Amino acid sequence: MIRFSILACVCLVINTVIVSAQQVFKLYEGRPKGSESWTWNEGTSTNKEVVYNVSEATLTAYLPPKEAANGTAVIVAPGGAFHILSINNEGVDVAKWLNSKGIAAFVLKYRVVHSLTDDPVKELMPKMQDFKKLDEENAPVIPLAMADGLTAVNYVRDHAKGLNIDPQKIGFMGFSAGGTLTMSVVYNATDKNRPNFVAPIYAYEPAVIGSTIPTAKTPIFIVVAGDDQLNMMPMSISIYKKWFDAGQPAELHIYEKGGHGFGMRKQNLPVDTWYERFGDWLSFQGFMKTPESRH
Template sequence: MKTLLTSLSLLCIWLSANAQKQIFLYEGKPAGSENWTWEEAVSEKNIFNTKVVYNVSRPSITAYVPENPNGTAIVIAPGGAFHTLSIDSEGIDVAKWLNVRGITAFVLKYRVARSFTDDPAKEIIGKMSNFKALDEENAPIIPLATQDGMKAIKYIREHASEYKIDPKKVGFMGFSAGGTLTMSVVYSADDASRPNFVAPIYAYENAIIGNNMPKEKTPIFVAVAGDDQLGFMPHSINIYKKWFDAKQPAELHIYEKGGHGFGMRKTNTSSEGWIENFGNWLKMQGYIK
């Protein structure tokens, strides 16, 4: 009986420490999308073969809190062409990996363009053959998503003591469109909403908004596959070079294979090692003890 009670006690402690809490970033409907009437939904079976969230109209962050927080926090922005969010491979799975290393993670659901069917992946695949048209469609959405990203950073800093976070160790990372969002946030933010470090993973540079390179030291970690089907590899090189030329701490990884959207997927390529490389970089920068 004593052993059982001890086990249950430890289980309760573990569940409490690893509990996820969803926090809506605004009271009511946020500015810019007051007239949006669609409801957030989830697609489980689709061409992407992963869970995706779509029709986000109420931006939120979900906190993944480690048992022993080390003071570092990271906002994670999943990708999906600003139409969907690849919530597992480019969100929750990353958060869990960071938790093991003591980092408090916040998976961001930012505003995306409206999907008109219950198969948003099929909708977006049909649009990706014409990036010019897709950019035009996404143009009014990206500033809203950027506001959501900056709001998330501000929220975390305002509640830093609650989560045992050092407000000077708050980072932002994202994948594909989430990487575009990462760079839009760091280039557009003021002091209160600017992340201390960033990690754009296979970002799409053409849709980044803002151009204010931080004056403060802001390390960047960039990763992409050379065989990215969408041709985003040069975008990562350009982002890295801008950071390098600004004399900011910068690291770039280009994996021979991995394609676009490797995230936390098992690809049987060297791109699977990106997360370990990221962890080593975080340790070098002092964000993992």
């Protein structure tokens, strides 16, 4: 009995190490088009919550144990006004939850505006007071971020077999600016790099590139808070209506409270479990097996 317990503990440790070891995939060889002259190095805030000065787009893979994988994959794009990436709250923590449901997750670091200091959040805050100027500053970078998103879908689909993924069950979700990126990706995709489903979470619509809704079935899941300080709620309704009017499967959740940027944070509010509704929706759409269907 003691020998069995020790063996079980060793197996648990080995499994934990395997699950926690993430692979990082570069999306391009060398400097990608549009940022050939970028010489700055990527930085991470002291609390490891924010990444900035991304000049080389990457995917960090979070893969569930092979026996638990259901074949679905989701590319996750953190938000941060195209200046920073909220890498944990809107990236890694999301990926870990997806893994718990048997879904492979890929956190996307896409190219963002160059920060001039080592305190990118402090640098960004004054810019958030004037969205017109912020949009103008972001305008040259958003097409580059979109290219990173489309390349990410290509990468996951091209490597699906080796990653234990169904190439027709690849989703793209993003938060705030990542939601802008999500919509830009799906509007500009070809058959090869179009996500099979999308989930813009409190997306910023004015900066979205394009407006062509796919003719191929592409379900959308939208979440926002009614008290979003950046007024993203009407934008989410706008996206939902466009999808609904096009006859595409669409689901919209508006929580009374939650603010902007809630991500995976706990606030003791109903919005805290938005991702469980996402799980319900994934099951309904056939992208996540329910416990009953696994037997």
